[in-house]
Amino acid sequence: MKKAAVFIFAIVVVSAFLFVSAYSQEEMTFVDNSVFTKPERTPSIFRHDEHNEKAGIEECNECHHVYEDGKLLEDESSEDQRCSDCHELKSSGNTPALIKAYHTNCKGCHLKEKKGPIMCGECHLK
Numbered sequence: 001m002k003k004a005a006v007f008i009f010a011i012v013v014v015s016a017f018l019f020v021s022a023y024s025q026e027e028m029t030f031v032d033n034s035v036f037t038k039p040e041r042t043p044s045i046f047r048h049d050e051h052n053e054k055a056g057i058e059e060c061n062e063c064h065h066v067y068e069d070g071k072l073l074e075d076e077s078s079e080d081q082r083c084s085d086c087h088e089l090k091s092s093g094n095t096p097a098l099i100k101a102y103h104t105n106c107k108g109c110h111l112k113e114k115k116g117p118i119m120c121g122e123c124h125l126k
């Protein structure tokens with residue numbers, strides 16, 4: 001009887017943990033800046049799902065894109081990869097450096113849409 005209770009308790013704990021770790025992906029609130037060896041700023045605020053919903057972005061590959069021979073593949077997306085998997089700290093060929101990739105993607109759209117932050121301190125909060 002007791003053993004069964006402990007077993008059930010263990011299962012509950014493990015599933016709660018799995019649920020939380022799976023869920024934390026949707027709950028992303030900052031862009032991880034650990035690839036920058038000596039960050040000069042605080043990590044940028046970015047509430048992934050909430051942001052995309054408010055901004056009305058439907059396509060994942062608006063940000064998680066895939067290129068082949070310099071051509072954007074419309075129907076493919078790369079959300080299983082990090083930006084830093086393809087964008088290195090230094091640019092190479094047409095592939096912009098990581099910091100530029102982020103700023104062009106984020107600020108570029110905010111400027112275009114005339115909505116969303118473009119000032120340093122609005123993303124890199126103090």
Ligand code: HEC
Pocket residue numbers: 030031032033036038039040041042043044045099102103106107110117118119120121122123124
């Ligand atoms: C729309 C949001 C946004 C704005 C506005 C913005 N950044 Fe960033 N920035 C980011 C994101 C996202 C990253 C990627 C990693 C991170 O979270 O720091 C980044 C990375 C950086 C990095 C490399 C990581 C580090 O901390 O060293 C620097 C430096 C930086 N930004 C400086 C600036 C400066 C200076 C300005 C204003 C001229 C600015 N940013 C405006 C979003 C923004």
Ligand code: HEC
Pocket residue numbers: 024025026028031032048052057058059060061062063064079080081082083084
């Ligand atoms: C406005 C840009 C943008 C859009 C649109 C977007 N994402 Fe993301 N997503 C990001 C950024 C930035 C990261 C962080 C990447 C990194 O750290 O290298 C990220 C990370 C992720 C991660 C990894 C989460 C983590 O915590 O490590 C997953 C999964 C993901 N996105 C899925 C999606 C899916 C699915 C969609 C479409 C429904 C989507 N994204 C749309 C910008 C976006």
Ligand code: HEC
Pocket residue numbers: 063064065066067069070071078081082083084085086087094095096100101102104105
């Ligand atoms: C699978 C590899 C890959 C991933 C992952 C990737 N990129 Fe790129 N990205 C590229 C390549 C390759 C180019 C150059 C395209 C060309 O030849 O013009 C590029 C170009 C860009 C550009 C300039 C052209 C444009 O579309 O505006 C920006 C900005 C950019 N990437 C931002 C990002 C951000 C932000 C992320 C993460 C959310 C990301 N990229 C993830 C491969 C990738």
Ligand code: HEC
Pocket residue numbers: 031044045046047050051054055056057062063102105106107109110113115116117122123
């Ligand atoms: C395709 C367009 C687009 C891209 C790409 C984009 N944004 Fe935005 N963002 C918006 C729009 C539109 C708003 C204004 C939403 C509203 O409040 O109506 C916004 C608002 C924001 C806000 C204000 C708070 C909020 O969540 O509403 C932050 C912070 C922000 N963006 C950060 C980022 C960062 C960091 C990136 C890059 C990783 C990024 N955005 C990429 C369109 C975009």
